[in-house]
Amino acid sequence: MSENQDSRSRRYWRANLLLMTKLSVVWFVVSFGCGVLWVEELNQFRLGGYKLGFWFAQQGAIYVFIALIFYYAKAAVALDKQFNRGEDC
């Protein structure tokens, strides 16, 4: 029984790490990627009066950060439920 619980906890943790890794990639791409590394290439495109790279660095990255945190909060609760590791279990 306890073996079973242990392996379930391990699978929960692995799923959590995978989720975090995926979201970290997005986090890195919108800020360090679009905002810094590829900013010159993106600046050739426009979003209204904004050059696109400049928009990511001063606006877009921040909006994506907010979306990422709420997505993580929601997905993590789903994981908690799926593996019976949540606070309400």
Place this chain on the structure above:
Amino acid sequence: MELSTITYWVVGASFALYIGIAFWARAGSTKEFYVAGGGVHPIANGMATAADWMSAASFISMAGLIAFMGYGGSVFLMGWTGGYVILAMLIAPYLRKYGKFTVPEFIGDRFYSDTARIVAVVCLIICSVTYVIGQMKGVGVAFSRFLETDYETGLYIGMVIVFFYAVLGGMKGITYTQIAQYCVLITAYTIPAIFISLQLTGNPLPQLGLGSTLTGSETYLLDKLDQIVVDLGFAEYTTQTRLSTLNMFAFTASLMIGTAGLPHVIIRFFTVPKVADARTSAGWALVFIAILYTTAPAVAAMARLNVTQTLAPENAMAMSIEERPKWFRTWEATGLLKIEDKNNDGRVQYSADADSNELVKLDNDILVLANPEIAQLPNWVIALVAAGGLAAALSTAAGLLLAISSAISHDLLKSTFMPQISERAELRASRLAMALAILGAGYLGLNPPGFAAGTVALAFGLAASSIFPALVMGIFSRSVTREGAIVGMLGGIGVTLAYVFQHKGIMFIPGTEFLGGLSPNWFMGIEPNAFGVVGALVNFALALAVSGLTSAPPERVVALVEDIRLPAN
């Protein structure tokens, strides 16, 4: 009504509100004093975190910095918001599950060592004290500019206010005053921005106004700005890089992980009821922060446009000194703005060329504070900006002071030196520690040490290179040992301090910078303010190497790590 009378009324009303909250939210137990009883709603905590986090630097200085750094100023915008993603995923939920009162407490337990706890307390005190000096100075400066008191009087009034709600209420009092302070500061920041965006572009949302065309014209605001600054010989606003791509990368990364490692921010997440709440609360904090942080770049560009066009109108003569606007004269009196008619033509020639430029000084901090005057907004808006700046400085100062005093009363007294102390005695000790911390911060605000100029940079670099890596390894590794963590923290903070000191002087005393302050001497062209991320890498490398050489952590520590990873009890 006179401007100064309105300002007294608005600032006085906001202070009365804070004191009222202090009496209502008194702390009756150590749990209330340290973590507000652990029952704060995640949205309320998000709002309090936003006020805790946004300091006088965010409110007053940031938009001015961006106005002159252009695209390069993005490091502050991304760095000071992106850290919340790391905080929400890597730190806050696990420390909430651990469920105790302070950051050094976690480090001491996870690394099964009083030495590790004390090293963490020292790192915490160094970064929080350097940070709090800047806030005390901000309070003094705001008072002296807007209420025409002297700097010292302003500082004393600020200390008395913080004393009331922080000593009486601890985290509980601070939480509810921070919520009120957030409302004051965000109103004060956005109202002038909305007015100015409307005037320039006709769009009430500054975030959209920044990407719109100018009123009565087909030209986009940012294109116009690029053109007029380039015409004067400055770098193009939207593409001006801060030194190099690598430096921008390192600067952004240092601010992000510094944010996720600052103890006064982390302890805010100990106040929510559940692990799941810690995750969403970080999201709400970022929403409330983003309202200011997405407005700031608009304020920056619009202020730069307004100032540049006032000084050097197109198709017209340069600004006449005789007919210069009233705000210009007011700010000249503070010494933050200075003109010098070099060619004696009675006009101000403004250009990037240092020899012919006649605007010899324009301090970054003026832009936000003078913005309402430049845009000719009504007096009550100017009074609101004064109250907002004070709210930003006071709320951050209180959060920092709580982090300092709880490290002293809880981690040093209760956990290390006097474990038998009763709860009542500990509560008294924490109030005493808070009072002493306020006096200490006030003293340093009155006699700012030589290093005060670099305080914010130092605080972020230190948190990034010491506390953040220790927390991440404590949660995500079962094998990092006490020796590894201690060597890592000392090595990381040591490297960062050494780099800052060797280029900016020991304790920032001019003349003691033994490797020279100029960029050719910098490691890979990374400026000292951006070095925290390198210190963090040193910390990780040392900790992992030393852990490989020392005996593994005991069973109970491995069990603790397993336990904090699971939200369920």
